[in-house]
Amino acid sequence: MYKKVFKKGQSSRAQSSQTQGPIVITRDQHPVSRQDISSNALKVLYRLNKGGYDAYLVGGGVRDILLGQQPKDFDIATNATPEQIKALFRNCRLIGRRFRLAHIVFGRDIIEVATFRGHHDSQQAQSGDKKSKQSEHGMLLRDNIYGTIDEDAERRDFTINALYYSVADFNIYDFANGVKDIENRVIRLIGDPETRFREDPVRMLRAIRFATKLDMTIEAETEAPITRLAPLLDNIPPARMFEEFLKLFVSGKAVANFEQLRAYQLFTYFFPIVEQALSAPDSDNLQALINLALGNTDDRLANEQRVTPAFLFAAILWYPLQAHINQLKASTQLTPQDAFFAAYHELMSEQQRSIAIPKRFQLPMKDIWILQDKFYKREGKKAFKTLEHPKFRAGYDFLLLRAEVEGGELLELAKWWTDFQQANPDTRSQMIKSTSKNTSSRRNTRRRRKPKSSNGGQRQPNNH
Numbered sequence: 001m002y003k004k005v006f007k008k009g010q011s012s013r014a015q016s017s018q019t020q021g022p023i024v025i026t027r028d029q030h031p032v033s034r035q036d037i038s039s040n041a042l043k044v045l046y047r048l049n050k051g052g053y054d055a056y057l058v059g060g061g062v063r064d065i066l067l068g069q070q071p072k073d074f075d076i077a078t079n080a081t082p083e084q085i086k087a088l089f090r091n092c093r094l095i096g097r098r099f100r101l102a103h104i105v106f107g108r109d110i111i112e113v114a115t116f117r118g119h120h121d122s123q124q125a126q127s128g129d130k131k132s133k134q135s136e137h138g139m140l141l142r143d144n145i146y147g148t149i150d151e152d153a154e155r156r157d158f159t160i161n162a163l164y165y166s167v168a169d170f171n172i173y174d175f176a177n178g179v180k181d182i183e184n185r186v187i188r189l190i191g192d193p194e195t196r197f198r199e200d201p202v203r204m205l206r207a208i209r210f211a212t213k214l215d216m217t218i219e220a221e222t223e224a225p226i227t228r229l230a231p232l233l234d235n236i237p238p239a240r241m242f243e244e245f246l247k248l249f250v251s252g253k254a255v256a257n258f259e260q261l262r263a264y265q266l267f268t269y270f271f272p273i274v275e276q277a278l279s280a281p282d283s284d285n286l287q288a289l290i291n292l293a294l295g296n297t298d299d300r301l302a303n304e305q306r307v308t309p310a311f312l313f314a315a316i317l318w319y320p321l322q323a324h325i326n327q328l329k330a331s332t333q334l335t336p337q338d339a340f341f342a343a344y345h346e347l348m349s350e351q352q353r354s355i356a357i358p359k360r361f362q363l364p365m366k367d368i369w370i371l372q373d374k375f376y377k378r379e380g381k382k383a384f385k386t387l388e389h390p391k392f393r394a395g396y397d398f399l400l401l402r403a404e405v406e407g408g409e410l411l412e413l414a415k416w417w418t419d420f421q422q423a424n425p426d427t428r429s430q431m432i433k434s435t436s437k438n439t440s441s442r443r444n445t446r447r448r449r450k451p452k453s454s455n456g457g458q459r460q461p462n463n464h
Ligand code: ATP
Pocket: 058, 059, 060, 061, 072, 073, 075, 155, 156, 157, 158, 161, 162, 200, 202, 203
């Protein structure tokens, strides 16, 4: 598709040498038009140019248009420093310590403007220099050395992300042969892969994300060190891992990303406990529940429906939580409810060491889990109370997934709740009466069958 629009063989190097300077692709040779770019991004580009600075659309904004996709956001690179950018825009906020950036705010739309990054000399990085800082593993802890556009291009991650589009001349400047890689659908790191992954291990995750999003292949040399360097992800702060989780799992490609992360042994840096359970025998239900939840999320996003990460966390962590609850029940005197809360706290404090799940997602996730137990308790007014629970819908959707995975008794329960929601008041009362009858007769049966049962035939929540 792209090959047809891009006129081959007409681009030229900016400088005479074939190895220096970018390939320049003029307007008549490429399909990027201002109509593809948001008006806010255009405003920022023009204002920077008017202020006497160079400014380019860069990264996903150019790459996705070339691929015939709609960019998710528009990133701009400029030779203006953050302070100079701030002086030009009233609606500008400077953010970030590790990587200082300007945000130009247009209501809910934010255009990110980055000053060209320069090279770090490693002495500077390891000394106490405030602008640049490197860890013992070669990870860049701070990247605020400014430079030229050439240097900026070399500091970008993949060749396909080092394309710069200018509204001053409408050219695309291709510094790392990214257009060729776009044509060949290849994800290739700029520079030495190991060094670049060490500088920022998140690039391993980005390689996978771009490969699935753009339907591309990770080039062999870029791919080779990934699994070996995977443990470097342990050094990434949990808050950044959470951001990456969202990009991988709430992006429309969750199923593919999950599969790839597991294949490269990267998934464990998001969910170590879950990875352990997935690698153990008998992980079919866990695998199935995760895939169903991720597939649902992908479908919903494709249909422009709302999704919440809380639902995904509930699904991914459900079986490990159950295992932990069961373990506590077997080894302590805790009531089922106390076992749930104890297991919940232990699991979550462990989990938070990998990805920092904000409270606003933890709370609804917990509600979804608590509802799973409430769905069993339908007598008296209980079913009506459950129906009014603010997270009923998510809890019910989760029950449907569990029923799909496990079948049996859960399918009946799910069907009961489906019917109950649709029933009129009379039928609802009827349904509750017959459930209570069923439940009590089942309890009696159990008592008769197991007269010595220590829990008196009580139903066990959450361990079905
Ligand atoms: P998308 O926005 O669709 O996820 P993108 O390529 O625009 O893709 P962003 O995270 O928005 O990705 O980053 C914008 C650009 O900044 C990238 O295209 C890349 O050039 C550069 N960049 C981002 N993260 C890194 C990184 N970790 N290392 C090097 N360059 C990066």
